[in-house]
Amino acid sequence: MARPTLIAPSILSSDFSRLGEEIGLIDKAGADWIHLDVMDGHFVPNLTFGPPIIKAVRGASDKYFDAHLMVTNPDALLDDYVAAGCQGITVHIEATTHLDRTLASIREKGCKAGVSLNPHTAPDQLQYVLDKLNLILVMSVNPGFGGQSFLTSQLDKIRTIKEMVGDRDIDIQVDGGVTADNAAEIIAAGANVLVAGSAVFKGGAAHYEANIKALRG
Numbered sequence: 546m547a548r549p550t551l552i553a554p555s556i557l558s559s560d561f562s563r564l565g566e567e568i569g570l571i572d573k574a575g576a577d578w579i580h581l582d583v584m585d586g587h588f589v590p591n592l593t594f595g596p597p598i599i600k601a602v603r604g605a606s607d608k609y610f611d612a613h614l615m616v617t618n619p620d621a622l623l624d625d626y627v628a629a630g631c632q633g634i635t636v637h638i639e640a641t642t643h644l645d646r647t648l649a650s651i652r653e654k655g656c657k658a659g660v661s662l663n664p665h666t667a668p669d670q671l672q673y674v675l676d677k678l679n680l681i682l683v684m685s686v687n688p689g690f691g692g693q694s695f696l697t698s699q700l701d702k703i704r705t706i707k708e709m710v711g712d713r714d715i716d717i718q719v720d721g722g723v724t725a726d727n728a729a730e731i732i733a734a735g736a737n738v739l740v741a742g743s744a745v746f747k748g749g750a751a752h753y754e755a756n757i758k759a760l761r762g
């Protein structure tokens with residue numbers, strides 16, 4: 546059975562001076578998940594926010610808080626992300642040494658565990674951790690910044706992962722350069738969770754609902 550498509554707006558493109566309010570607005574506009582891009586200025590050349598900010602905005606929405614950790618040594622603060630109210634935690638395969646242990650640890654804390662792959666990373670290394678995974682995130686841009694163009698090379702990877710996953714209960718998420726123009730193609734390749742920053746927040750709050758609808762196709 547086809548999994549329903551979920552839209553996860555990335556708050557990276559929101560107005561950070563009104564972060565809580567922006568989360569409330571995308572919630573009302575129809576967001577399924579709230580995508581939180583955590584950057585450490587080390588794994589990626591940009592810095593955003595961490596557990597204290599996530600905790601501060603947790604009350605703005607009841608939706609699923611989906612944390613995408615673009616950080617080296619993600620294990621160090623896992624407890625803090627859980628305590629801040631994250632329900633899903635995704636780590637980068639390139640930033641972990643003991644992925645099997647990290648995934649088990651996320652799930653032991655009661656969270657869904659995800660693994661993200663940079664555009665150059667092949668999915669074969671996921672083969673022996675599929676039983677510990679709730680989500681695979683295909684980065685369709687090099688992580689660090691919003692507003693980049695979708696790398697079409699990743700469509701093939703999505704198809705390969707879809708085949709690898711088979712009928713396991715694993716979400717396939719795509720992040721970076723997702724727009725209303727390429728969403729259908731990304732879903733057809735096998736993705737069921739679309740992250741979008743620019744495409745959701747463009748035009749301001751009056752457009753959020755239409756922008757989210759356009760991504761569903």
Ligand code: DX5
Pocket residue numbers: 555557558580582613686687688689690691692693720721722723740741742743744
């Ligand atoms: C990039 C982030 C993405 C980004 C998506 O490192 O992980 O979530 O904000 O932004 P757009 O949709 O503008 O490419």
Ligand code: ZN
Pocket residue numbers: 555580581582613720740
């Ligand atoms: Zn992201």
